[in-house]
Amino acid sequence: MMFFEKDESEKTGKEVIKNLFFFSENQMLDCNQYIVKNEDTSELILFDAGNGISLAGFFKGMEKLNLNYENITKVFLTHEHVDHVLGVYKLMNILKNNPPEIFAYGATTKTLEEGDETKILPIALGITARRLGVEIIPLKVNDLSQIKEIRISSEFKFQIHYTPGHSLGSICYYEPEKRVLIPGDLVFKGGSFGRYDFPGGSLKTLINSIKYVKELDVTYLLPGHMGISENGNKNIELSYRMIKSMGSFY
Numbered sequence: 251m252m253f254f255e256k257d258e259s260e261k262t263g264k265e266v267i268k269n270l271f272f273f274s275e276n277q278m279l280d281c282n283q284y285i286v287k288n289e290d291t292s293e294l295i296l297f298d299a300g301n302g303i304s305l306a307g308f309f310k311g312m313e314k315l316n317l318n319y320e321n322i323t324k325v326f327l328t329h330e331h332v333d334h335v336l337g338v339y340k341l342m343n344i345l346k347n348n349p350p351e352i353f354a355y356g357a358t359t360k361t362l363e364e365g366d367e368t369k370i371l372p373i374a375l376g377i378t379a380r381r382l383g384v385e386i387i388p389l390k391v392n393d394l395s396q397i398k399e400i401r402i403s404s405e406f407k408f409q410i411h412y413t414p415g416h417s418l419g420s421i422c423y424y425e426p427e428k429r430v431l432i433p434g435d436l437v438f439k440g441g442s443f444g445r446y447d448f449p450g451g452s453l454k455t456l457i458n459s460i461k462y463v464k465e466l467d468v469t470y471l472l473p474g475h476m477g478i479s480e481n482g483n484k485n486i487e488l489s490y491r492m493i494k495s496m497g498s499f500y
């Protein structure tokens with residue numbers, strides 16, 4: 251199919267807990283993706299869209315777990331960066347007869363509604379959307395700024411927590427009963443944390459956001475890059491200690 255180009259390597263998926271699936275990132279400027287399945291309606295809710303090129307491999311990975319991409323009805327974004335949002339444009343094209351609703355927060359919503367390529371692909375990256383086979387167009391996005399909690403299915407309710415520092419539009423999705431955190435690029439497994447040197451990033455703000463998230467009770471840490479962890483609290487604590495020790499140099 252013509253919209254599937256280049257990187258067709260399968261994004262390997264696994265069910266983390268019942269009806270919540272993890273798909274690990276491809277190598278080139280891609281991100282982890284997560285799916286929540288609504289058991290009653292078979293609807294699929296997607297968290298982050300990847301870089302677009304990886305979509306074909308993502309669909310393959312989904313198929314292996316009996317998940318049909320045509321059932322994706324909602325896309326929740328963690329922030330406005332290329333490796334998380336570019337897939338949205340392709341997805342909207344592929345599902346144009348039944349396009350999913352897109353959800354994002356504040357600055358991310360604004361960036362996507364304006365179709366502002368310079369914010370999606372920081373110039374420092376040295377690539378353009380066109381080179382990745384995507385045309386950035388203004389999108390209709392549901393803004394989560396005023397929303398505290400979203401009910402995705404009878405099983406999953408995610409709280410929205412604003413956590414800037416990596417970018418202006420960065421949020422975490424938190425499921426308190428299942429103790430699941432989808433933090434985007436705020437914190438990663440093993441004590442690492444997001445970059446703060448892109449436009450809109452700030453070390454001080456990043457430290458505050460990690461400190462804030464540290465108060466949540468997290469078992470499943472499902473970040474935008476690298477692996478996932480079933481030891482969330484400990485990993486977030488470690489990231490906080492690491493960034494605090496760095497912060498003292500600034």
Ligand SMILES: [Zn+2]
Nearest residue numbers: 329331416435
């Ligand atoms: Zn990012």
